[in-house]
Amino acid sequence: MTHDQTPELIETLAAGVAHEVRNPLNSVQINLSILEQELLESLPDRDAHVFKVLRKIAAEIKRLDDFVSEFLRFARPPRLNLEWLPVRPLVTDLTAFIVPECSKKGVALDIDLRGPESASLDGFQLKQAILNLVLNALQATPAGGHVVVRTAGDKSRLVVAVVDDGEGMSPETREKAFTPFFTTREGGTGLGLPLVRRIAEQHGGSVEVSSTPGKGTTVTMVFPAPAGS
Ligand SMILES: Nc1ncnc2c1ncn2[C@@H]1O[C@H](COP(=O)(O)OP(=O)(O)OP(=O)(O)O)[C@@H](O)[C@H]1O
Numbered sequence: 029m030t031h032d033q034t035p036e037l038i039e040t041l042a043a044g045v046a047h048e049v050r051n052p053l054n055s056v057q058i059n060l061s062i063l064e065q066e067l068l069e070s071l072p073d074r075d076a077h078v079f080k081v082l083r084k085i086a087a088e089i090k091r092l093d094d095f096v097s098e099f100l101r102f103a104r105p106p107r108l109n110l111e112w113l114p115v116r117p118l119v120t121d122l123t124a125f126i127v128p129e130c131s132k133k134g135v136a137l138d139i140d141l142r143g144p145e146s147a148s149l150d151g152f153q154l155k156q157a158i159l160n161l162v163l164n165a166l167q168a169t170p171a172g173g174h175v176v177v178r179t180a181g182d183k184s185r186l187v188v189a190v191v192d193d194g195e196g197m198s199p200e201t202r203e204k205a206f207t208p209f210f211t212t213r214e215g216g217t218g219l220g221l222p223l224v225r226r227i228a229e230q231h232g233g234s235v236e237v238s239s240t241p242g243k244g245t246t247v248t249m250v251f252p253a254p255a256g257s
């Protein structure tokens with residue numbers, strides 16, 4: 029196997045995982061609800077212990093299914109679809125979408141948009157990357173904190189940074205932050221930052237993290253040669 033064949037191999041493995049894990053999961057899910065329906069006929073008390081057990085099983089199945097979805101999203105990245113896009117509306121739309129979640133937590137989400145007006149980008153993927161970074165920032169920032177999505181750059185590069193004044197990362201976390209499946213969060217998958225890195229690199233760009241424990245984190249993506257204005 030050559031290095032060039034690795035992505036295809038990973039895709040094949042991913043398709044195998046989808047088939048071998050998802051289909052039986054689906055069947056377990058369906059059988060579980062049949063069981064629940066049948067039990068309800070003889071035991072109408074929905075709070076009975078057995079229903080709690082069933083709900084717990086259903087929750088675990090869902091967690092596994094979500095994990096497989098995340099894994100597939102990571103293993104089968106969409107092909108890069110470059111278009112000439114206006115950068116600022118793209119960022120504004122995305123942040124508008126996530127403001128309610130920030131407000132719910134009492135975290136202010138601001139934007140500071142400078143730099144090139146337009147760039148050659150895959151809009152969907154750029155939004156995915158920013159969304160992952162804002163969610164990370166939000167998760168790390170307590171009520172009263174701030175998250176800023178900033179764009180900057182010039183004719184030769186577009187810079188997109190997500191800045192928070194949350195808990196920051198320890199040096200050990202910082203070291204491992206881009207390792208697939210590394211997470212410090214309960215319920216985290218650890219694929220957010222690896223995905224961000226891949227999106228930046230697919231565009232020929234890069235991503236960097238600077239973080240101070242107790243002070244906050246800045247993740248900066250640089251996309252080369254947007255050649256916009
Ligand atoms: N803005 C941030 N502030 C502090 N720690 C962060 C921040 N962003 C990432 N991290 C740390 O890096 C780890 C990896 O982040 P990553 O986004 O890859 O996975 P995750 O958020 O844990 O899970 P998910 O797959 O749901 O995104 C996090 O668990 C957290 O410890």
Ligand SMILES: [Mg+2]
Nearest residue numbers: 160164220221
């Ligand atoms: Mg994340």
